[in-house]
Amino acid sequence: MLDKQITIAIDGPAGAGKSTIAKKVAEILSIEYVDTGAMYRALTLKVLNEGLDPKSTEDVKSIIENTSIDFRNNHIYLDNKNVDKEIRENRISKNVSYIAKIKEVREAMVKIQQKLAKTKSVIMDGRDIGTVVLPNADFKFFVVASVEERARRRYKELIEKGEEGISYEDIKKEIENRDRIDSTREISPLVKSQDAYLLDTTGKTVDECVNEIISIIKGDS
Numbered sequence: 001m002l003d004k005q006i007t008i009a010i011d012g013p014a015g016a017g018k019s020t021i022a023k024k025v026a027e028i029l030s031i032e033y034v035d036t037g038a039m040y041r042a043l044t045l046k047v048l049n050e051g052l053d054p055k056s057t058e059d060v061k062s063i064i065e066n067t068s069i070d071f072r073n074n075h076i077y078l079d080n081k082n083v084d085k086e087i088r089e090n091r092i093s094k095n096v097s098y099i100a101k102i103k104e105v106r107e108a109m110v111k112i113q114q115k116l117a118k119t120k121s122v123i124m125d126g127r128d129i130g131t132v133v134l135p136n137a138d139f140k141f142f143v144v145a146s147v148e149e150r151a152r153r154r155y156k157e158l159i160e161k162g163e164e165g166i167s168y169e170d171i172k173k174e175i176e177n178r179d180r181i182d183s184t185r186e187i188s189p190l191v192k193s194q195d196a197y198l199l200d201t202t203g204k205t206v207d208e209c210v211n212e213i214i215s216i217i218k219g220d221s
């Protein structure tokens with residue numbers, strides 16, 4: 001469908017619908033989807049598995065150099081092991097924002113992400129894609145939804161996966177906490193790039209959002 005290499009940036013807070021939308025857009029355009037949150041999650045998994053403290057910059061920094069994180073065919077690998085499932089556990093969501101605040105972590109991840117977008121068309125989602133990772137992206141979207149709707153989506157997802165001992169109220173609090181840390185951190189905070197298109201997914205179906213994005217990319221609107 002595309003006759004040239006393009007980059008699409010999708011940013012926004014947790015649970016706004018970025019990854020669901022980005023996956024569908026990638027399929028329609030036959031381009032690669034890169035989930036940058038998965039990379040921060042993979043590093044968080046290693047920190048927790050090694051018994052390190054996610055809030056300790058020293059602890060986290062000590063493993064960055066000896067950790068390999070990469071994507072192969074839409075799967076995330078941590079030290080060559082597929083960790084698609086483990087990174088979605090709630091213990092990871094609870095801790096990932098502490099790790100994503102660390103300068104050295106961001107530098108390492110951004111490097112991998114920029115390399116991934118260099119030679120092929122990609123749609124990349126995260127928090128700093130339009131502002132830092134791909135500031136010259138051809139298209140930028142900032143996806144938002146009310147905190148209640150985002151918490152409802154995440155809660156449903158976790159329950160469907162069989163996660164136990166969680167409540168809607170806890171998930172809402174965790175999302176609010178993650179939003180606060182992600183938006184107020186010193187390096188690459190979650191902000192809308194001035195030139196990004198604002199897409200509010202509250203009350204909209206996935207297909208409505210996908211169509212809105214596709215029509216912008218195709219220049220129909």
Ligand code: C5P
Binds near residue numbers: 015
């Ligand atoms: O997108 P997801 O919710 O999986 O991201 C998990 C966390 O990773 C975010 O809450 C944020 O702390 C961090 N992140 C980031 N920059 C990105 C992608 C994710 O800081 N580009």
